[in-house]
Amino acid sequence: MLKPKKVVLAYSGGLDTSIILKWLQTEYGCEVVTFTADLGQGEELEPARKKAELMGIDPANIHIIDLREEFVRDFVYPMFRANALYEGLYLLGTSIARPLISKYLVKIAQETGADAVSHGATGKGNDQVRFELGVAALDPSIKVIAPWRLWDLTSRTKLLEFAEANQIPIAKDKRGEAPFSVDANLLHTSSEGKVLENPAEEAPEFVYQRVVPVEKAPDQAEFVEITFERGDAVAINGEALSPATILTRLNEIGGRHGVGLLDLVENRFVGMKSRGLYETPGGTILMEAHRGIEQITLDAGAGHLKDSIMPRYAELIYNGFWFSPEREALQALIDKTQEHVSGTVRVKLFKGSARTVARWSDHSLYSEKHVTFEEDAGAYDQKDAEGFIRLNALRLKLIATRNARVAKKG
Numbered sequence: 001m002l003k004p005k006k007v008v009l010a011y012s013g014g015l016d017t018s019i020i021l022k023w024l025q026t027e028y029g030c031e032v033v034t035f036t037a038d039l040g041q042g043e044e045l046e047p048a049r050k051k052a053e054l055m056g057i058d059p060a061n062i063h064i065i066d067l068r069e070e071f072v073r074d075f076v077y078p079m080f081r082a083n084a085l086y087e088g089l090y091l092l093g094t095s096i097a098r099p100l101i102s103k104y105l106v107k108i109a110q111e112t113g114a115d116a117v118s119h120g121a122t123g124k125g126n127d128q129v130r131f132e133l134g135v136a137a138l139d140p141s142i143k144v145i146a147p148w149r150l151w152d153l154t155s156r157t158k159l160l161e162f163a164e165a166n167q168i169p170i171a172k173d174k175r176g177e178a179p180f181s182v183d184a185n186l187l188h189t190s191s192e193g194k195v196l197e198n199p200a201e202e203a204p205e206f207v208y209q210r211v212v213p214v215e216k217a218p219d220q221a222e223f224v225e226i227t228f229e230r231g232d233a234v235a236i237n238g239e240a241l242s243p244a245t246i247l248t249r250l251n252e253i254g255g256r257h258g259v260g261l262l263d264l265v266e267n268r269f270v271g272m273k274s275r276g277l278y279e280t281p282g283g284t285i286l287m288e289a290h291r292g293i294e295q296i297t298l299d300a301g302a303g304h305l306k307d308s309i310m311p312r313y314a315e316l317i318y319n320g321f322w323f324s325p326e327r328e329a330l331q332a333l334i335d336k337t338q339e340h341v342s343g344t345v346r347v348k349l350f351k352g353s354a355r356t357v358a359r360w361s362d363h364s365l366y367s368e369k370h371v372t373f374e375e376d377a378g379a380y381d382q383k384d385a386e387g388f389i390r391l392n393a394l395r396l397k398l399i400a401t402r403n404a405r406v407a408k409k410g
Helices: 014-028 045-055 069-080 097-112 127-138 158-166 243-258 281-295 300-318 325-337 384-409
Strands: 007-012 031-037 060-066 116-118 144-145 181-184 189-192 224-228 232-238 261-267 274-280 344-348 353-360
Touching: 007 014, 007 045, 014 031, 014 158, 031 045, 031 097, 045 300, 060 097, 060 144, 060 274, 069 097, 069 232, 069 243, 069 274, 069 281, 097 116, 097 300, 127 144, 224 243, 224 281, 232 281, 232 344, 243 281, 243 344, 281 353
Parallel strands: 007 031, 007 116, 031 060, 116 144
Antiparallel strands: 181 189, 189 274, 224 232, 224 344, 261 274, 344 353
16 A cells, blocks of 8 residues: 555544554654544543644644534434344444444545545454445545554553653553453443453443442332434423433433443454443433334334344444445335334333333324223224134145145155
8 A cells, every 4th residue: 555645543532542643653654634523422532632732733633523413313313213233132332333433534534635544443343344344435545544454563562662652641540451441422331351351250340331230220210201203212201302412311311220231242243252341321211212112103014024124234234334225225114114103102210121111102003992801892893803813824724734644645
């Protein structure tokens, strides 16, 4: 690859991306533009600006962008319309953030005339795939530099030596081996590595970021009502709120009740298994409530079809194919099913659980007069079931008759 002239770096301000910033400058002699996305990770981002300035980056080349509303509105909400779960459990908190970061890496590169972008994902993980597939889909002319696949800084010791040699500030707690690594955004926190690497050992409580241990959750249940319009949450307890505000508030409510903690050994796209501790309090409540409103507003045929494609949809997001035509095609189908998914759900939160206890909607398909055990005033003629059963039983009878005939001859 020809040496890049200008590189847009996905920059957190942490040790690894600070080292990458300096490495790009020394390795390629190129101009570096930094991009820091505010996805609701809960950290003060201005220190990233100051750190980039200390490392010689022109203030005009430092981009810190608040993407919280766009993240929830255009990425989290469409995914939740699908009730997407990877391997039946994971709410895809890290996966769904990567296409948005890729989008802005490309956007800033185009605006600043950069010919390359760079990220801090390692060669063992999924994020390298997600970032690079996103960039390829949005602008294949832009080169991607993945330092972890190129440099010889293959250990924490070498990283620290490089940092000290280049006067890169090192936080005191970074001088030793970090106990675990954390990725966070408004949807979840993901903790991996070190104390979590042995799946036979229970994760210690000090790893928890957003969720209190169930044993320490309140002894009193709390109820929360979530209102939906066309599959998207629009209000909590009757108060209309923006998408990011809704998720922020549900995180607070769910976190104090111990909701949304997942200890998972998953299959990475690159082939290995990894163990992570995921905390998704708001997302867990949102998923439960969305399922609750679908129960009364979504037709069985449409709902069962949507459920059947969900694993494929979730896998596409996990593997980095958000911008693929197949994900967009599935999204169109999913969004069509959400036209009448409007109404309100009451969820009960208690000791780690989030459970739908009531739901109502002007778009409801539920008919009490059809299902009642009391007199239904002719709404349903139970004699009709006999013919229905006979027609559905016909092929089963023919198979049984055939099998008996063959067995008798054999």
